[in-house]
Amino acid sequence: MTTSPRVVLGMPAYNRPETLPRTLESLFSQTCLDFALVIVDDLPSPEVAAVVDRYRSIFPRLHYEANTTRLGMVANWRKVFERARALYPSAPYFAWVSDHDLWHARWLEELVAVLDAEPGVVLAYPENLRMLPHRSEIARKEFETAGVTSRAERMRRSSRFMLAGNMIYGLVRAEALAAAGVFRAVVTPDRQVLLALSLFGQVRQVPEVLWYREILRGFDIDRQRSVFFPQGAPFYVYLPSHLQHWGVLTWDFAIRGRGRPAFGRLAGAWYAAIQLANAVVRQLVLPKSGWRRALGLRAADPSPEGD
Amino acid sequence: MSHADPTGIPRAAAAAPAVGKKDAARLAATAWARYLDLRDRLRPLREADRDVEWSDREQRLRDGLAPYWDATPESIADLRECGKVVSGVRRSQYKGERAALLQAQLDKDLERLLDKGDASLLQDEPPVLGGFGFASLGKRYNEDTLRYFRVLSLLQDAALLEDCRRQPRRTIWEVAGNWGGLAFQFHSACPQAAYLMTGPAELLLVSSVYLGTLFPDARLRVWEPARPDAFWHAWDEVDFAFAPESAVPALAPPGLLLTLDLGALDQMTPARADAHVRRAHELECRYVFSVCAPGQPDPAQATAVEPVLDRWYWRHPVSTAAGLAKRLALGPARRGAVDRTYRLSWRRLLA
DSSP: OOOOOSEEEEEEEOSOTTTHHHHHHHHHTOSOOOEEEEEEESSOOHHHHHHHHHHHTTOSSEEEEEOSSOOOHHHHHHHHHHHHHHHOTTOOEEEEOOSSOEEOTTHHHHHHHHHHHOTTEEEEEEEEEEEOSSOEEEOOOOOOOTTOOOHHHHHHHHHHHOOHHHHTTSEEEHHHHHHHTSSOSSSSHHHHHHHHHHTTOEEEEEEEEEEEEEOOSOOOHHHHHHHHOTTOOOGGGGSOHHHHHHHHHIIIIIISOTTTTTSOHHHHHHHHHHHHHHHHHHHHHOTTOHHHHHTTOSOOOOOOTTO | OOOBOTTSOBSSOSBOOOOOHHHHHHHHHHHHHHHHHHHHHHHHHHHHTTTOOOOHHHHHHHHHHGGGGGOOHHHHHTGGGGHHHHTOOOGGGGSSTTHHHHHHHHHHHHHHHHHHSOGGGOOOOOSSTTOBOEEETTEEEOHHHHHHHHHHHHHHHTTHHHHHTSSSOOEEEEETOOSSHHHHHHHHHOTTSEEEEESOHHHHHHHHHHHHHHSTTOOEEEOOTTOGGGGGTTGGGOSEEEEOGGGGGGOOOTTEEEEEEESHHHHSOHHHHHHHHHHHHHTTOOEEEEEOOTTOOOHHHHTTHHHHHHHHEEEEOOOOOTTTTTOTTOSOOOTTOHHHHEEEEEEOSOO
16 A cells, blocks of 8 residues: 655646656656656647656656646646645645746755644745746745734735745645635636635745746736636636735635634635735835836836736 | 055955965975875876876866976975966966956956855965965955855855755765865865865876865875775765776765866867766766856857766756856856856756
């Protein structure tokens, strides 16, 4: 009988056979190999399948599943998590991994050590090196809520200062992620789920560059709508993203009471209000906020989606 | 920032601050004793490498260092002079009126490097064995100092220095390890790791004497052609180890983590370069960090290494922040030159 690994890595794949071998090798070269890798392919091709087949021999805990119909990014990210939970329900930790990024060999070891040592932390993530089309650079951006025990304060800080694109590929407690609602059908769903996650625990940043993040293009909300919802975007995703996030938080925690037993509906409504207020402030001061772009006050920059 | 006083004389003396007379004499005596011992142990390595097909540049290097086989106590006391043969950095550049110009340029580099890197990694040019350089921003340095600091900074950015400090003890392999300058800085940053150098015996001679003098308690080991297996015995007791190139196919250092190449592979034939990288791969060395020689990148020379690396390792991005991206060589930078200048590579699992 095989024992369950402690970590499941979920890879939502989308037609990157040229980057996949190097990406897989950076995962299979981890100093901590106590993980399984679940790949759900949203645009299956013989090339990707062949790459995966090649690596099965050196890493048996590799699961590959091809979608018969394209789900879109949001649904595929959800499916990856659900498959991971179904295959390894007792694995306490989970992380999404892309089919094109790279990870330092100590990435998983360091993040597991944080979650093992700090029960109050629900997400650990490292610094990253941005692999841009013509150069690579370390952009040191610090954000963590380690030591902050107040949910309201964690929500406030997350709403104002969090860098979702840097954090969403961190290692999370699977139970907390499930409670937070995984990915929802909104724009910048990574930000939304991380906001919800802030209600269940703290975030710790590991001060080492252990993740190499490919960034091919800047943030583009129109592109998000088409990529996330290939069958057509629902009407509400044309609302400002912070309103969408507030709506989901309110629905989940104020109306449905999904925060119980940790916190009740009234508290859920309060946290959602904190999110909305601080997200509005963030939108007003953020250099690359939507209103600045709309007024042409901000040139396109290579900041990645989700940031 | 001003780099010279109103008279135009460089602010810092060209020579690094002298150590006291007594200390200098003691160090010179230590260096001479080290030299006599190491010379005798390293001589047989010349014979062991008799079949190596050195390139013209390597042969010139060997010829330039050959006098050290018959050195005097005075030339060993001034060992850093060998740098002009190995890296092209000459003490004479740090003296006289033209030194102000060089200092202005290097001060800018230093400032940029310190701005992006961890200043605690920068080891001053030691004022012994004829060490020389400028003094600025509280540092004493020359061009080589900055170059090696840049290597350490990049390794730190790549989170590799931390790996080198961990247990079980790691081995670092420097291919054709220059005059010992990188080894000095690396050992200062990661004293836990064993440092293996291979290459022409002449380079090993100057490196070993330099390191043995700077680190008098360091444990040095030299390859013995008659007893190759003994080289790996009790490896935990080794700080620096020196082996000829002919030993590369038989290298078996425990815990090899990182292979460093500061322009040596570029000078080899593809077959010799391949033998080095292949051996690193066979030894499950996770990383190869390779840098072009000063004055590079020259695509005609650099291209020989890339296919070799690509066969055994994944070339990998390094942090190349704007402005500093191409500065390691401290020479003219060109757009697109970065990948040829720095090559941090991760081991392929399916090579």
